[in-house]
Amino acid sequence: METINSKKSSHNHEHDHDHHEGHSHSHDHGNSAVILFFVGLAAFLAAFFLQEGSFLQNSLFVGAMLLSGYHIIIEGIGDTFKESKRQRKFVPNVHILMTLAALGATFIGNYEEGALLILIFAAAHFLEEYAEGRSKREITNLLKMNPTEARLIQADGSVKTVDVSVLKIGDKLQVLNGDQIATDGVILSGVTSIDESSINGESIPREKTVGDEVFGSTINGNGTFTMEVTKDSSDTLFAKILQLVNQSQSNLSKTATRIQKLEPYYVTAVLIIVPIFILMGPSVFQWSWDESIYRGMVFLISASPCALAASAVPATLSGISNLAKRGVLFKGGSFLANLAGIKAVAFDKTGTLTTGKPSVTDYYFEKEKGASEQEWIDIVVAMEKTANHPLANAILTKFTAEKTIAIDVENKIGHGLTAEYEGQVYQIGKPEIFKAVDSEIQVLNLRYSKEGKTVIYFAKNNQVIGLIAMMDVPNTNSKEVINYLKSQNVHTTMITGDSEITGQAVGNLIGIDEVIGNVLPENKAAIVQSLQEKYGTVAMLGDGVNDAPALVTADIGVAMGDGTDIAIDVADAVLMQNDLTKFSYAYKVSKRLDRVVWQNIIFSMMIVVLLVILNILGKMDITIGVIAHEGSTILVILNGLRLLIPTK
Template identity: 50%
Template sequence: MEITSNTHGHSHHHTHGNWPIVLYFIGLMLAILAFFTSPSIISAILYITASLLAGYHVILIEGISETIEHSKIAQRFTPNSHLLMGLAAIGSAIMGNYGESALLVLIFAGAHLLEDYVEGRSKRDINALLAMNPTTARLLLDDESTEVVDVHTLNVGDHLLVLNGDSIPIDGIIIAGTTTVNESSINGESLPKDKTVGDAVFASTINVTDSFKMKVTKLHKDTVFSKITQLVQQNQANQAPITTKIQHIEPLYVNAVLIMIALFMVFMPLLFNWSWSESVQRGLTLLVAASPCALAATSISASLSATSNLARHGVLSRGSAYLAKFADIEAIAFDKTGTLTSGQPQVVHSFFNNDYPHEFLFNVIVAMERQSNHPLAKAIVNFFDPTEIFDLEVENQIGKGLTSYFNDDLYQIGKPDSFNLVDPTIHAYQQQWSQEGQTVVFVAVNHHVVGLIGLRDEPSPHAKNAIHYFNQQQVHTTLLTGDAQLTGDAIGKQLGIEEIIAHVMPDDKSKLIQKHQQHYGYTAMVGDGVNDAIALVSADVGIAMGEGTDVAVEVSDLVLMKNDLNRLIHTHQLAKKMKRIIQQNIGFAMFIVALLVTGTLLDKTNITSSILIHEGSTLVVILNGLRLLND
């Protein structure tokens, strides 16, 4: 299934393939050939053919055809600038100025095709998201055998078997067994959760350790993960095309020009005794003068340059419209895990009393943790540097931790609530570290706790710079996380984030983004996981970390190819400069139009000079935009 969202500035988005570009370059070659051909019927035919080929898509399809289509919808004449340029080109050809007509078409069509290439179509494909949703389940039959069935056929109350490593096929509760489940696809939390009888499990989450039996509590269409896909599709379908001020006034401007030209041609002979031929000639000159050639390229060079600049810095953009919005954001929300943090827990603190030799104890800890596939185990193994490798038999007790016997001593590594008697010093450290958002594990020998280890998913090196920058820019910063409040507060306060909201589920993130939009204005969302997809689509600008899930990348407007938030600072600075340059270009282009119209009314210009001045102004606009390449 593919969902597309048209976000280009115009409303004429159809699938035409590459043939408009092919026809344009054929037309360009014919125009060049005509230029080097002596004025004759052959050069005239070449120019006319070049105009028809190069301008077929932009002028006939997007000018005449879509003017008719939009006029029917609006039930009033609704032309666009393409029609204006087409009439100017046709008029020039009728007056015998075939070269000028072809030049006009080539400039306008070239600029427009370049714009289509640069901004493209915003195709928000959620195939990757749907692929993550399990399609089959192991249904437990009355004789305890299993049958693989489609998840859509499951009913509430059915019993399922979920094996180690499987994706949980549907929402339900565990009825037999204990395990550890990675729920990052639902809540974004980096650490797996221990699950036992009576605990809820969710579709698309991963069963990390042991097999278990579960009872279905929701139909497939009602699962948390299905709600995520439904909301993403709904938000995508509701995305309106980006409309700029120019596009709002475009039909009014074109209508005004057409009325002005018609009145000019009719009344000039009556008021000033002009011949009809002279009146038509000057009217066509005025039509060319009023045609917004440079205006058509005001955003092209700037957006192309900005896009190229960002690509060099590892940032991909779906279009200048999103960059322009990003320049105006009033609030920005960040997911925690994998966005502000590395997504991998690290040992932050450790403390051991002197009851046992530390070096020997560290060797035992590493030997035990090496046999566990829990993310905390990997962090502990990476932290401690063993002097000797022990070969131990280790038992993993779900909900309690690891146990092993060595030299007739019992060693345990587990949750604090698995131990009864704890030294006051160790208990004090546990309380302090827990309040700082750390996950604490105890180490015990013969049931006596001799030390503890504090782990946390630490902020990325560049996160603090990014938060500080947006705070300075008076952009409201918010942390949205599915983690516990203590964990969110610890990370948020460390980074200086203004607002911290914890225990947030995926659909809650979307609602919070909408509240921010109502309260602050344009709001951006930065995330990396499936659980961020709804919020990324709901935000005015969705920003994905490139090392995150495919889903987050697919539905985002900007993608940081490496998880470096310093690049987000560069993107915001460049977006603001791009917006300023586009505004400069628009002002300059309108000045040129006013200048040429005035010159035409004073009989100081003709069609050729108007085209040359338009071409020159277009070049100035392009060069102004190219300044963004080196920023």
């Protein structure tokens, strides 16, 4: 487990490092900045009712600029100073460019344009923060979907429901049927069967009794038991998902990070070009010094990369928010952005492609003189109802008794279930314990076994008269998702610890490209590596501890939300409801995000080029430049916010 955590630690560190190299402008300014913005906006609007060019009107414009944009000015100067000091070189940002442009416009007497520039830029900034806040809210709302409580047994024997985070080693817990086990521990009293597919990948529930170990996040069956906590539960699912909120905001997409890395170089270039442009005005373009300074200010505004800086981040955060609302949590924008480029997907079988629980697929009962198939079913149901057999739920789900039979059942280890009814002895158990078997039943057993199914026999007086075949069947969405991925030319592989026969049986049902069976947990990561070498970018979907190394190795690890804490901890994304269609939906959102980001980049750069050319030709003034430039920034952000709308 230490190896897994240490690997993931470095994995996450790399992404964090990428982020911090670029400078992020997404800051939470709080209510004071919003209030000052609207005060500044009010001052700006009030100025229009005063005499044009008067001292009071110009003062209101300057006041509007300082009030609505004080956080822009502070970030422009403050962040440039901090980053320059940290990196020991001049590292300006787009905020200082906007500050200089507004001050320059004011310096040449265009007070209204300077205020307008800051107002629109600040509005775009708040719009970007709205996208970020929306994403945080959607992710935080999903916390309600996860169990975070345990039934703590008090010193006086009473039971109190408490938060999982308060549990301590040595605490006694009551676990009722169907409960999700809160943390790791040992059974003190009671007998039950527990679905441990999220831990060991096995689809058949395990019988547990006094002294047996139980694991957090596994699902209790029909029994009730008490347990003692053996591990600290501070590292709960609740805490892990809170970490997701922070990670998803800090880990930007590669495109966003690349843009942010280029930003200081771009801004530095503009700051160098503007004075050269002003100095060249009189000699090259035959402008007066006043016009040259004016055109320099327009150039400064036109060349500012506001729209470019906003091309990726709001779109990425909107995509994360869209998915969070639908039960898909991404730990960072880079994972969502990269999902569009996957060439292969590896799936764990149990609990990912399959339901994780056995279901009756086939059955056969011999017909005796005077006895119908339903009579045998009535006896089977009566026997299974009183048993604590791990396959009982599958049988009881499939069969319905017409006649209620009172029957005493004995569960003998190695002999299955035995019962006596109307002078006859009936038995349910594995094929190996029976000797008197008709050829027809033997043939069926062989056929079902080759199909990867678990077979049990039903006997009367030691003569087998029926059989029931069970299998962990594919979940309802597996085939649809596999078909969609294949239509996108994405190779699909199923990795399972089950036999090749069992794996192939499931693979044939859902149409998967490749099945790899008999895989030990430690070999799953190696298979993912081989897929990476063969196909390129690979995603891995799994839900158990045995999937954790493979989830780390994959370019994008996706954990099923009903899986173990460790799988969710090391994964890059989580499907909260174990719904595979959420994965194909995430892939569609990722493809859409890629298109939107490139639309924004191309559009924003075209606007910059157009404004610069029009400025050189003398076809544009500061007001048009401000509106066109900052308007394009708002359009880019609004285009990104389209990703909040559900993807078809």
